[in-house]
Amino acid sequence: MSESARQDTPEQAEFRQFCRQWLQANKPSAPSVRLPLSPLEIMTQPQMDYLQEWQKAAYEAGLVGCDYPVDVGGGGRSDCQRVANEEMIRARTPFMPNVIGLGMAAPTVFYHGQQALKERLLPRLFSGEDIWCQGFSEPGAGSDLASVQTFAERKGDKWVINGHKVWTSLAHFAEWMILLLRTDKSHKYDGLSYFVVPIRAALGNGVTVRPLIKITGETGFNEVIFENLEVDDSYRLDELGKGWQVAMTTLLHERGAGELQTPRSGGMKSKATHATNTGNLIELARNTPRNGRPAADDAVIRDRMMQLVIREHGLAQNQRRARVSALQDHPLRLQLQNKLLASEITQDTAALAVEIEGASASLYLGDDNAPAGGQWPMAYMNSYGMTIAAGTSEVQRNILGERVLGLAKSK
Amino acid sequence: MTQPDNFGFGEEAAMLKDSARKFFSEHFPTDKLHRMVAADTNPERMSTSEWDRELWQQMVELGWTSLAVPESAGGIGMPVVAVAGLVEELGRAAFPCPLLSTLNATYVLAACGGGGETALAEIAEGRTASLAITNRQGSWNTADTDVLCTQGKLSGTAWFVQDARKVDRLLVSAQTSSGQGLYWVATDAAGLTVEPDAIVDLTRDQAHVSFDNVAAEEVSGDGLVALEHAMPAIWTLLAADITGAAEWQLQTTVEYVSTRQQFEHPLGFFQAVKHPLVNVMIQIDQCKSLVYNAACAYDAEPARAAETAHMAKAAASETAAFASGRSVQYHGGIGFTWECFVHLYFKRQKHSQLLWGDAAWHRAKLADILVGEVA
Numbered sequence: 106m107s108e109s110a111r112q113d114t115p116e117q118a119e120f121r122q123f124c125r126q127w128l129q130a131n132k133p134s135a136p137s138v139r140l141p142l143s144p145l146e147i148m149t150q151p152q153m154d155y156l157q158e159w160q161k162a163a164y165e166a167g168l169v170g171c172d173y174p175v176d177v178g179g180g181g182r183s184d185c186q187r188v189a190n191e192e193m194i195r196a197r198t199p200f201m202p203n204v205i206g207l208g209m210a211a212p213t214v215f216y217h218g219q220q221a222l223k224e225r226l227l228p229r230l231f232s233g234e235d236i237w238c239q240g241f242s243e244p245g246a247g248s249d250l251a252s253v254q255t256f257a258e259r260k261g262d263k264w265v266i267n268g269h270k271v272w273t274s275l276a277h278f279a280e281w282m283i284l285l286l287r288t289d290k291s292h293k294y295d296g297l298s299y300f301v302v303p304i305r306a307a308l309g310n311g312v313t314v315r316p317l318i319k320i321t322g323e324t325g326f327n328e329v330i331f332e333n334l335e336v337d338d339s340y341r342l343d344e345l346g347k348g349w350q351v352a353m354t355t356l357l358h359e360r361g362a363g364e365l366q367t368p369r370s371g372g373m374k375s376k377a378t379h380a381t382n383t384g385n386l387i388e389l390a391r392n393t394p395r396n397g398r399p400a401a402d403d404a405v406i407r408d409r410m411m412q413l414v415i416r417e418h419g420l421a422q423n424q425r426r427a428r429v430s431a432l433q434d435h436p437l438r439l440q441l442q443n444k445l446l447a448s449e450i451t452q453d454t455a456a457l458a459v460e461i462e463g464a465s466a467s468l469y470l471g472d473d474n475a476p477a478g479g480q481w482p483m484a485y486m487n488s489y490g491m492t493i494a495a496g497t498s499e500v501q502r503n504i505l506g507e508r509v510l511g512l513a514k515s516k
Numbered sequence: 517m518t519q520p521d522n523f524g525f526g527e528e529a530a531m532l533k534d535s536a537r538k539f540f541s542e543h544f545p546t547d548k549l550h551r552m553v554a555a556d557t558n559p560e561r562m563s564t565s566e567w568d569r570e571l572w573q574q575m576v577e578l579g580w581t582s583l584a585v586p587e588s589a590g591g592i593g594m595p596v597v598a599v600a601g602l603v604e605e606l607g608r609a610a611f612p613c614p615l616l617s618t619l620n621a622t623y624v625l626a627a628c629g630g631g632g633e634t635a636l637a638e639i640a641e642g643r644t645a646s647l648a649i650t651n652r653q654g655s656w657n658t659a660d661t662d663v664l665c666t667q668g669k670l671s672g673t674a675w676f677v678q679d680a681r682k683v684d685r686l687l688v689s690a691q692t693s694s695g696q697g698l699y700w701v702a703t704d705a706a707g708l709t710v711e712p713d714a715i716v717d718l719t720r721d722q723a724h725v726s727f728d729n730v731a732a733e734e735v736s737g738d739g740l741v742a743l744e745h746a747m748p749a750i751w752t753l754l755a756a757d758i759t760g761a762a763e764w765q766l767q768t769t770v771e772y773v774s775t776r777q778q779f780e781h782p783l784g785f786f787q788a789v790k791h792p793l794v795n796v797m798i799q800i801d802q803c804k805s806l807v808y809n810a811a812c813a814y815d816a817e818p819a820r821a822a823e824t825a826h827m828a829k830a831a832a833s834e835t836a837a838f839a840s841g842r843s844v845q846y847h848g849g850i851g852f853t854w855e856c857f858v859h860l861y862f863k864r865q866k867h868s869q870l871l872w873g874d875a876a877w878h879r880a881k882l883a884d885i886l887v888g889e890v891a
Binding site: 112401407411429446502506 | 876
């Protein structure tokens with residue numbers, strides 16, 4: 106029995122038992138298609154079909170949305186999503202495709218939507234039948250998110266939306282979008298409002314989705330253009346002008362610091378998996394010659410690898426300590442570091458791997474002589490997506506400095 | 517063996533940490549520390565050993581010196597993770613006392629089997645002790661010592677002995693004809709001379725101790741095994757001390773940059789100040805998490821004790837240096853003066869950074885474990 110199981114409440118213990126039995130009998134078999142590394146890189150319909158089928162089965166068994174109330178399609182349990190997540194990860198199930206929906210849209214709709222909207226949207230979100238995407242960033246609004254210009258103009262009890270969103274992962278599969286936009290041009294923050302928008306139904310009729318190509322050459326996200334799209338006022342979340350506050354709920358959950366646990370699954374190996382971690386880094390150093398000896402014998406390389414090992418363990422132990430209230434100094438202090446640390450450690454690990462590879466790091470995916478199939482240079486380039494997306498590292502440091510240390514707000 | 521998810525940091529540990537924090541903040545504010553240890557500004561001063569014996573006596577009566585002594589030897593037998601919580605608070609207060617030294621000696625004695633029991637019983641009764649196991653070169657290799665033991669008598673000199681003027685006993689590592697032994701000796705024994713070092717750190721005292729045919733009680737004839745076993749606890753507790761002191765440095769500096777105004781803004785408004793202070797916080801948190809992991813491993817997963825403690829002390833040594841540098845820099849001109857309290861912690865952290873191995877030393881040892889030794 107694992108240690109976390111030993112600390113379960115009676116409800117959690119019983120639920121854990123159920124999850125284990127269900128997963129044993131119902132874990133999906135390996136897919137016939139190659140799975141991507143993360144839900145944000147799902148490219149083809151067969152990949153999506155396989156993953157949606159898994160999420161639906163998990164939802165119907167009660168492993169998704171466990172802590173949401175029953176009337177909105179949840180399980181009505183108390184702190185049980187954590188248990189389901191632990192068991193799904195232990196069972197190495199596939200990841201869930203509706204990652205934006207589960208992690209960001211669901212808590213936002215739940216805390217800010219009207220009851221009828223929750224009852225209509227959340228069950229199909231949890232089941233993965235409706236994929237969700239997020240319309241926040243724009244060409245002119247990145248780190249300074251509150252400067253979004255996408256505008257909704259009132260027309261009776263409808264709104265007419267015009268604007269341009271970018272970096273929209275999963276938009277090419279999405280039924281729905283959470284959309285931060287402007288309803289008043291005279292106030293920066295108080296002029297923002299928040300909607301849920303059925304984009305798939307409006308494709309070619311007010312909504313255009315176009316893929317953007319990443320620095321690595323892969324696709325994965327999109328730009329979404331709104332031209333006179335009409336939406337009903339009932340799709341607005343919270344009051345007019347409260348968009349910024351609603352967006353904070355979204356971002357808090359995105360950063361793993363929200364009230365509701367995000368359903369998480371994963372661990373099933375895809376064929377392309379080559380995780381950017383220090384275990385693989387050390388393996389690379391053992392197998393790469395440097396001055397006639399393995400690079401792993403070089404004192405400087407050893408020291409730099411150990412610096413990364415220590416940071417990687419430090420992050421894992423932070424996450425463990427975040428569950429022990431007596432060892433915390435501020436309720437958000439560890440939680441708000443997660444994304445910043447994970448992205449920077451990944452970046453520095455990939456950067457060192459590229460250095461260790463030396464001249465061979467110049468060889469990319471299409472070259473048969475590329476070590477590890479060219480995965481390290483690709484991981485290094487991809488790592489910049491992580492240090493830029495969801496609030497750049499610079500923005501994360503502002504947030505930590507202001508919200509945790511209480512320093513004066515920077516412009 | 518697996519570790520408990522909560523590091524084994526239960527209610528008793530939380531209460532101990534909490535009461536230690538209250539104890540120091542009530543009885544030993546930083547201005548009191550400054551008055552006590554920083555009266556003499558002369559850079560060529562001899563080392564002094566100013567400390568608050570009355571407060572120390574209260575700590576002894578609270579049982580803090582016998583926390584790590586096993587119950588079988590009359591102690592309290594608390595897990596390392598609980599002791600680490602106390603030591604973190606000790607570091608935050610920078611309280612000059614032989615608690616850490618006594619705990620260090622306790623872990624070595626507890627790893628000596630039956631031979632350590634008499635000495636442990638003395639610690640349980642309130643005696644204090646320190647390790648005398650380091651040579652003139654300051655080697656942290658436990659096999660290196662300049663002291664010899666011949667026919668039960670010690671000769672030679674042990675260096676970098678912490679709190680030598682405050683403790684009642686020393687646990688000495690000495691070469692013997694057959695290997696390396698550990699010896700228990702009173703600091704007022706005939707032939708033993710404590711020669712204080714003039715050190716930078718005002719919150720500690722350090723000495724080299726010479727032995728001229730000093731009669732000593734053998735605790736272990738195979739001292740290396742006991743030392744190897746106990747070192748992870750020693751590294752971890754010093755890392756806990758550093759963590760607490762670094763948190764003081766962070767909070768004190770945050771307070772200053774929130775008050776001090778330049779260019780019509782508090783200093784903390786500027787990202788050139790804000791972001792490095794966030795980096796200090798990040799380093800402290802990594803360090804603290806690794807400390808409790810290592811402390812937990814010492815009791816619950818001994819096979820990984822050395823590995824996890826190397827991580828903790830390597831991270832702590834980096835944190836000590838970085839937090840100290842930023843604390844002085846962001847206090848500006850006043851931070852460069854004797855009257856500003858930050859120098860007390862700057863100096864304590866510099867001492868802690870190097871003691872029992874700096875970051876590079878611990879990373880090299882960690883690499884030997886995780887990557888393998890270089891042939």
